[in-house]
Amino acid sequence: MSGLRYVYAICRPFDAALQAQVTGVDGAPPGQLSHHGLIAVVGTVPEEDFGEEPLRRHLEDLDWLSATARAHQAVIDALTVVTTPLPLRLATVFRDDAGVRAMMEAREDSFRRTLDRLDGRVEWGVKVYSDAQAASPAAEPEKPASGRDYLRQRRQRNKAHEEMWESAEKFAHRLHDTLCEGAEDARLHAPQNSALSKETGRNVLNAAYLVSRSDSEAFVELVEGVKGQESGMRVELTGPWAAYSFAGLEAEGDDTPGEAGL
Numbered sequence: 001m002s003g004l005r006y007v008y009a010i011c012r013p014f015d016a017a018l019q020a021q022v023t024g025v026d027g028a029p030p031g032q033l034s035h036h037g038l039i040a041v042v043g044t045v046p047e048e049d050f051g052e053e054p055l056r057r058h059l060e061d062l063d064w065l066s067a068t069a070r071a072h073q074a075v076i077d078a079l080t081v082v083t084t085p086l087p088l089r090l091a092t093v094f095r096d097d098a099g100v101r102a103m104m105e106a107r108e109d110s111f112r113r114t115l116d117r118l119d120g121r122v123e124w125g126v127k128v129y130s131d132a133q134a135a136s137p138a139a140e141p142e143k144p145a146s147g148r149d150y151l152r153q154r155r156q157r158n159k160a161h162e163e164m165w166e167s168a169e170k171f172a173h174r175l176h177d178t179l180c181e182g183a184e185d186a187r188l189h190a191p192q193n194s195a196l197s198k199e200t201g202r203n204v205l206n207a208a209y210l211v212s213r214s215d216s217e218a219f220v221e222l223v224e225g226v227k228g229q230e231s232g233m234r235v236e237l238t239g240p241w242a243a244y245s246f247a248g249l250e251a252e253g254d255d256t257p258g259e260a261g262l
Contacts, residue, residue: 003044005094008075009085010111011039016082025071035101036108050093080242084119087242114247122216122240124209126223129201129234130168171230172205182219183209187245201234208245216240
């Protein structure tokens with residue numbers, strides 16, 4: 001056994017070459033495995049790292065996981081430039097090509113439906129952060145002359161904060177409604193936890209939009225035009241990505257990392 005089969009994505013057949021410098025997980029260049037008119041983009045990985053037991057240990061190693069995720073994403077990004085990939089989960093591994101073909105055959109109808117739906121489309125991510133300090137620079141508070149003054153100041157501060165968050169949420173809702181008009185589909189994700197993301201400000205919109213390639217330039221201009229319009233609001237645009245948020249694989253029982261076919 002020379003290695004296991006790592007599967008990045010399922011695609012329709014495509015002729016364009018990937019960028020020459022793209023290497024996949026473990027430094028192996030991605031290749032194509034054709035079956036029933038579909039393409040699995042695959043690589044070879046060592047069993048001592050990607051066998052069931054070692055992979056479970058590796059998935060708890062954040063450095064290893066981060067490096068593997070970057071290599072995986074590099075291949076997906078390269079595919080997104082030349083075709084519409086249907087990304088599989090990180091560390092989807094099979095014993096051999098026969099295992100990959102069996103997986104493709106078992107899910108062939110689902111893959112075809114999803115690829116038809118996503119063909120010619122990409123995903124854009126939009127996040128909005130509200131920065132309380134930028135919105136209302138802190139003024140030097142007056143020293144309360146009495147207990148009543150202290151309570152009054154505290155009520156005023158609480159009211160100001162409530163009004164600021166209410167304004168931020170309204171801005172996020174308006175922006176989402178506007179972006180939905182330029183997209184074919186949208187997904188609202190849970191707001192990011194700033195302690196985990198290390199981003200400044202409070203995340204009030206975390207959304208993904210499915211946009212046709214032909215409409216992407218207009219969509220980007222729409223987002224860029226909003227930046228800086230609202231004091232204390234930071235709008236971030238990422239993409240274009242493969243349509244992870246719209247692939248629907250999890251709902252159909254996609255493979256759990258490290259367990260597929262092993």
